[in-house]
Amino acid sequence: MTLKFRHPSSGNPLTIHAIGEVLPQSRYQRCPECDTLFLLPVVKSHQDAFCPRCHAKVHNGRDWSMTRLGAMAITMLLLMPFAWGEPLLHLWLLGSHIEASLLQGVRQMVLQGSPLTAAMVLFGSVAAPVILVAAIAYLWLGNILGMNLRPVLLMLDKLKEWVMLDIYLVGIGVASIKVSEYAFLQPGIGLYAFAALTLLSILTLIHLNMEELWERFYPQKPARHHNQQLRVCLSCHFTSVADKRGRCPRCHVPLHHRRPMSVQKCWAALIASLFFLLPANLLPISIIYVNGARQEDTILSGILSLASSNVPVAAVVFVASILVPFTKVLVLFTLLISIHLKCEQGLKTRILLLRFVTWIGRWSMLDLFVISLTMSLVNRDQLLAFTMGPAAFYFGAAVILTILAVEWLDSRLLWDAHESGNARFTD
Ligand SMILES: [Zn+2]
Ligand SMILES: [Zn+2]
Incomplete structure (x- = not known):
C-alpha cells in the first residue's frame, strides 16, 4: 500500500x-x-x-503560526466596521442617490417582518467572521493564560464552512448586475474593505490547520503499536484508544465506532429540507413594485427574467439556487438508500458525490445575500421598490438543513455497507 x-x-x-x-x-x-x-x-x-x-x-x-493568525485576525477586525457599515454600492435612481451597506440590507429584512431570514444572512456574513476572529484571539490569549482551549478548537472546526464572506462578495456582483437594469451604480468604499476582508478570511481559513493547533496545544503520544481498538475522533482527528470514560484523550469528546444516530439524523434533516424546498420554489421569493404595480417572481421566474439580459449571471444564480439544493437532496437520498440496501456498486462515485455536495452546498445561500442587498438598494416606496417574498425564509431553512444533513452523515457507513452485508449503523 x-x-x-x-x-x-x-x-x-x-x-x-x-x-x-x-x-x-x-x-x-x-x-x-x-x-x-x-x-x-x-x-x-x-x-x-x-x-x-x-x-x-x-x-x-498548510499551517500558520499563532502570531501570523493573530495578525490576520487583527487586520480583519480593523476592516470589519468599514466592510459592513460603509456603503458597498452607490446608486442613482430616479434622481436620488442611495447607498447600500451589508447592515442596511439586514435591517431592511428585519423591518419587512422577516427577522429569521435576516438572522440567516447576518450569521453567514457577520456573526461567523466575528466568531472566527474572537476564537483566534481566545486561542492566542488563552494559550498564554493557560485557559481551556478545547471548546474553542472544537467550535472552530465546525465554524469554517459558515464563514460566507466569499459568497456574499459574489452576491454583491449579482445584485449590482441585476440592479444596473434600473439605475446607475458605482462601487463604494465599503466594497474595497469587504473584498480585502473576504480575501483575508479565505487565507486564514486555508491556513488554519486544526490538526496542528490540537497538536500544539494538546500534544499526545501517537499510537505506535497495532491495536484493533484504535479509533479516530471525528472532532479532532486523533487516532487513539478511548480513555476510561470512553472519550478521545485529546479533545474529550466521546469516541464512537460510528457517529451515533447518523442515518436517522440525516434522514430527518433531508425530509425537513424537502418540505421547505417546495414552498421555497413555488411561492414568490421577490416582489418588485413598479409605479404601484406589483410584480412577483419565484426563484425560477427571477432567473428566467435575469437570463433575458445576462445569461452568465443567470446561470450562476441557477446553479446556486436550483441545481445545487436539488442535487444535494438527490445525492443524499441516494447515499442513504445505498446504506440501507448495503449497496456495493459505485462506491467511488458515491464518495466523490458526497465530497462534491459538501464542498458546494454553502453556495446556495447566494440568492439570500443578493435579495438582502437588492432590498436596501432599490427602495423608492411607491415608484420602484424591491422586497422579499415568503419563499426566502423557506429557501434559507432548506439550505441550512441540507448543510446539516451532510454534516451528520458518517461517510464511514458507506464503506461499511460496501464491505459487509451486516453494516452497523450506530455504536
Ligand atoms: Zn478528539
Ligand atoms: Zn480513507
Whole structure:
C-alpha cells in the first residue's frame, strides 16, 4: 500500500511506500472518512498526506503560526466596521442617490417582518467572521493564560464552512448586475474593505490547520503499536484508544465506532429540507413594485427574467439556487438508500458525490445575500421598490438543513455497507 504526498506549493506528488517497510517514528492512524487503519510515516509540516484507500487528506501541509493568525485576525477586525457599515454600492435612481451597506440590507429584512431570514444572512456574513476572529484571539490569549482551549478548537472546526464572506462578495456582483437594469451604480468604499476582508478570511481559513493547533496545544503520544481498538475522533482527528470514560484523550469528546444516530439524523434533516424546498420554489421569493404595480417572481421566474439580459449571471444564480439544493437532496437520498440496501456498486462515485455536495452546498445561500442587498438598494416606496417574498425564509431553512444533513452523515457507513452485508449503523 502506498501513501501519496504532495508539496503544497509545487503540487508535485511524491509516493512513499508506507506499509512493508516500517519506518521509525511512524504511527498508526485511522482515516476519518473511510476508517482504514494505516501506518503514517513522519510527515514534514509542509507536506500533505492522503489516505491510501479513499484519498481523503489526512495531513494538511498548510499551517500558520499563532502570531501570523493573530495578525490576520487583527487586520480583519480593523476592516470589519468599514466592510459592513460603509456603503458597498452607490446608486442613482430616479434622481436620488442611495447607498447600500451589508447592515442596511439586514435591517431592511428585519423591518419587512422577516427577522429569521435576516438572522440567516447576518450569521453567514457577520456573526461567523466575528466568531472566527474572537476564537483566534481566545486561542492566542488563552494559550498564554493557560485557559481551556478545547471548546474553542472544537467550535472552530465546525465554524469554517459558515464563514460566507466569499459568497456574499459574489452576491454583491449579482445584485449590482441585476440592479444596473434600473439605475446607475458605482462601487463604494465599503466594497474595497469587504473584498480585502473576504480575501483575508479565505487565507486564514486555508491556513488554519486544526490538526496542528490540537497538536500544539494538546500534544499526545501517537499510537505506535497495532491495536484493533484504535479509533479516530471525528472532532479532532486523533487516532487513539478511548480513555476510561470512553472519550478521545485529546479533545474529550466521546469516541464512537460510528457517529451515533447518523442515518436517522440525516434522514430527518433531508425530509425537513424537502418540505421547505417546495414552498421555497413555488411561492414568490421577490416582489418588485413598479409605479404601484406589483410584480412577483419565484426563484425560477427571477432567473428566467435575469437570463433575458445576462445569461452568465443567470446561470450562476441557477446553479446556486436550483441545481445545487436539488442535487444535494438527490445525492443524499441516494447515499442513504445505498446504506440501507448495503449497496456495493459505485462506491467511488458515491464518495466523490458526497465530497462534491459538501464542498458546494454553502453556495446556495447566494440568492439570500443578493435579495438582502437588492432590498436596501432599490427602495423608492411607491415608484420602484424591491422586497422579499415568503419563499426566502423557506429557501434559507432548506439550505441550512441540507448543510446539516451532510454534516451528520458518517461517510464511514458507506464503506461499511460496501464491505459487509451486516453494516452497523450506530455504536
Ligand atoms: Zn480513507
Ligand atoms: Zn478528539
